[in-house]
Amino acid sequence: MVVLGIESSCDETGVALVDASGSGVPRLLSHALFSQIDMHQAYGGVVPELASRDHIRRVLPLTHQVMAEAGSSLAEVDVVAYTRGPGLAGALLVGAGVACSLAAALGKPAMGVHHLEGHLLSPFLSADPPEFPFVALLVSGGHTQLMRVDRVGSYELLGETIDDAAGEAFDKSAKLMGLPYPGGPHLSRLAEGGDGTAFKLPRPLLHSGDLDFSFAGLKTAVLTQAKRLGPELESRKADLAASTQAAIVEVLVKKSLAAMTQTGLKRLVVAGGVGANALLRSQLNAVCKQRGIRVHYPELHLCTDNGAMIALAAGMRLQAGLETLQRGYTFDVKPRWGLAELTTA
Ligand code: KG4
Numbered sequence: 250m251v252v253l254g255i256e257s258s259c260d261e262t263g264v265a266l267v268d269a270s271g272s273g274v275p276r277l278l279s280h281a282l283f284s285q286i287d288m289h290q291a292y293g294g295v296v297p298e299l300a301s302r303d304h305i306r307r308v309l310p311l312t313h314q315v316m317a318e319a320g321s322s323l324a325e326v327d328v329v330a331y332t333r334g335p336g337l338a339g340a341l342l343v344g345a346g347v348a349c350s351l352a353a354a355l356g357k358p359a360m361g362v363h364h365l366e367g368h369l370l371s372p373f374l375s376a377d378p379p380e381f382p383f384v385a386l387l388v389s390g391g392h393t394q395l396m397r398v399d400r401v402g403s404y405e406l407l408g409e410t411i412d413d414a415a416g417e418a419f420d421k422s423a424k425l426m427g428l429p430y431p432g433g434p435h436l437s438r439l440a441e442g443g444d445g446t447a448f449k450l451p452r453p454l455l456h457s458g459d460l461d462f463s464f465a466g467l468k469t470a471v472l473t474q475a476k477r478l479g480p481e482l483e484s485r486k487a488d489l490a491a492s493t494q495a496a497i498v499e500v501l502v503k504k505s506l507a508a509m510t511q512t513g514l515k516r517l518v519v520a521g522g523v524g525a526n527a528l529l530r531s532q533l534n535a536v537c538k539q540r541g542i543r544v545h546y547p548e549l550h551l552c553t554d555n556g557a558m559i560a561l562a563a564g565m566r567l568q569a570g571l572e573t574l575q576r577g578y579t580f581d582v583k584p585r586w587g588l589a590e591l592t593t594a
């Protein structure tokens with residue numbers, strides 16, 4: 250079964266083709282990505298209407314590229330999958346509209362996929378794929394959640410952010426330091442030359458006794474610190490970046506460990522854009538090794554949004570018998586959509 254996957258929930262247009270024949274992990278045949286970051290950088294963040302228009306421009310050329318690189322033709326596609334949510338409504342509608350039109354033209358079924366299920370399953374495409382059950386730390390620009398995952402389609406929310414997401418904390422702090430959008434990778438690069446203990450920043454909810462997160466106060470503390478530094482900020486920027494990163498990473502690591510203790514599980518999967526963060530990876534690797542916990546990550550280039558994870562999630566849901574494919578082509582999108590809602594008995 251060959252699945253074409255289309256991702257368009259935010260500022261990346263991603264298209265991919267996987268082979269989900271048999272019961273093994275679907276095989277990635279090819280994937281292509283266009284990032285709109287350069288376009289949005291001028292505005293300091295994603296402009297939804299510009300994002301939608303650019304998805305329209307990119308999605309078909311990327312589809313042709315993916316088919317050519319896989320040496321396949323559209324006639325060989327069995328299912329057309331697309332990100333149904335969560336995300337920006339207009340951006341999602343582009344992917345959904347194109348996927349359903351393409352499926353109708355091919356006489357094949359279309360299938361909506363949950364963006365976070367894509368992130369969460371993306372480590373299955375890595376050289377060291379996880380096994381169920383595991384705890385997943387989902388850390389993206391819009392979400393920060395700990396989930397218990399027993400199998401494909403079984404997602405129990407253990408805790409989540411009550412305000413900003415971890416990626417947002419990176420992005421907003423970076424913006425305060427005058428770094429370009431999206432700030433996460435820039436802040437983490439700047440932090441390499443700084444001292445993470447230079448500034449005392451809050452670790453919100455670290456001792457709350459539950460698995461929830463809060464990052465909004467951190468951004469305010471960074472702003473206060475930046476104002477206090479005044480003209481000195483320029484020369485202390487690397488220290489402030491390193492201290493911000495250290496605060497975010499410490500909370501993510503400690504809460505992940507608390508989730509491992511609470512569930513008694515010995516496998517942790519980290520997914521989403523912030524999962525690319527080198528400090529987060531090195532600290533998690535170190536503490537998990539001490540505790541006999543295996544940690545799994547997506548390949549670095551599949552941490553941020555991409556089409557491969559959408560085609561993969563569709564393929565794995567089909568293999569698990571969780572989807573009834575229909576050749577009906579009406580569609581809707583779900584800009585707000587909790588992952589736990591997918592859980593089947
Ligand atoms: O998963 P993703 O591509 O998009 C969403 O679904 O939101 O995640 C994007 C987020 C952004 O906030 C970006 O700054 C952050 O991931 N990010 C990073 C790094 N690479 C991407 N944050 C910290 N360190 C990184 N290396």
Ligand code: ZN
Pocket residue numbers: 364368389390521522553554
């Ligand atoms: Zn994402």
